[in-house]
Amino acid sequence: MKHIKTLDTVRLQDTVKKGGCGECQTSCQSACKTSCTVGNQSCENK
């Protein structure tokens, strides 16, 4: 594409089927403790 550069991103729609196993880290069990950030966490079920 000449006008658009799409970054390498996962399509969230594709995670609906295989997601939801719950093995991932709990959001607050990290360096925040007073906010909530999940976008930076990793999937444990790749």
Added chain:
Amino acid sequence: MGLVHQYKNNGYNIVLDINSGSVHVVDDMVYDIVGAMDQGMEKSSIIESLSSVYGREQVQDGYGECEELIEGGQLFSRDIYEGAIEAFTERKTVVKALCLHVAHTCNLSCRYCFAEEGGYHGQRAVMPVEVGKQALDFLVANSGSRRNLEVDLFGGEPLMDHQVIREVVAYGRSLEKEKDKRFRFTLTTNGVLLDEEKMEFADREMSNVVLSLDGRPEVHDRMRPFPNGTGSYDLILPKFLGFAKRRGERDYYVRGTFTRYNLDFSKDVLHMADLGFKHISMEPVVAPETEDYALRPEDVPAICDQYDILAREMIRREKEGRGFQFFHFNVDLSGGPCVYKRLSGCGSGTEYLAVTPWGDLYPCHQFVGEERFRMGTVYDGILRQDVQKMFSACNVYTKPACRECFARFYCSGGCAANSYNFHKDMEQVYELGCALERKRIECAIMIKAALACDQTMEETKRS
């Protein structure tokens, strides 16, 4: 509900397709095309209106590229998750993480402490070893088939009783094989009592260690003094530097809190980076507006400017080969959690519970001491299913403000404790925190865009 979020930052035009998570870096023309599409304009009108600015052929070309993305589910994609999340939140949950309040007492008197200098609105206490062991038994018994279990050794200041930590960790290790579980312990410490022996232990046993440091000496000492009023920076810094060096590439964070007294907090983050720390977190203080150090709505533009300054500096340092991680700018676009995780909240009150020194269970560390949220004990289990249900039902679709917000896939609806503390209602949001979260996500994505575009330019040059 909007389908795209467009913004310009640091010279980049960014289009975030909210529901697919796709990120597009576009030229000015496509930025305008997407904006017009978002307003519901017809193709012919868009081409007509933008032709005078960019030329008809170019606009048709750009429009075609947008159509290609729409076709591929990467632009103006629909929210297909609501039904799935409802079913997901109604599932039977298991407990997979505990915040173990090893000590409700502390050797510092931090002014902004939500635990009231370790006391949590109640008596000061240290967790007996038996309570700690029982907490791990409770966790194993309530974790179903989940293998990875997380235990944060928290306080107050957990190192106030290191023997408890040693024994609880040893007990956890003894359970791992027997129960086919894996404990990931983390420690959050102010560093005052860190010594060689404790550092060696923490380095060996902890998956992550969070070291509390607010930045420049005067900033840190103002908010994190000893009870006699003297600052703690000079005592803890050499210990933290030593620990970070020992830790190498393994997880640790120096974690600070900024307040109204250091609205120029990018300097504190960079101070810590200049000291050599590679993993840094800096949280906005959460406090009632009556406190002099509390952030106010009118501070938001200045704070957002600081995030921009920080983001630009991080890109510069990354390109120079001396980059560092800032917790809130970490975003995993190509991997990251599934949509269930992104939309169902942090897990407080369901998957994640806090345990007091005497074994009471609360939805999270920030609810400890709020009697109406006391859910049970590590001995009796969860007795208040109503509280558990209230937390499990809470997700971005139950919060009107989140439904309209582009950031909902990154913050999962925000912090329940903040919502409760500011509104006494978990379906409301803490607006100031949301404004800052949105800005951080914009910066995080911009950094990815900047580094990706730079890489493309390098590749083009080489070919």
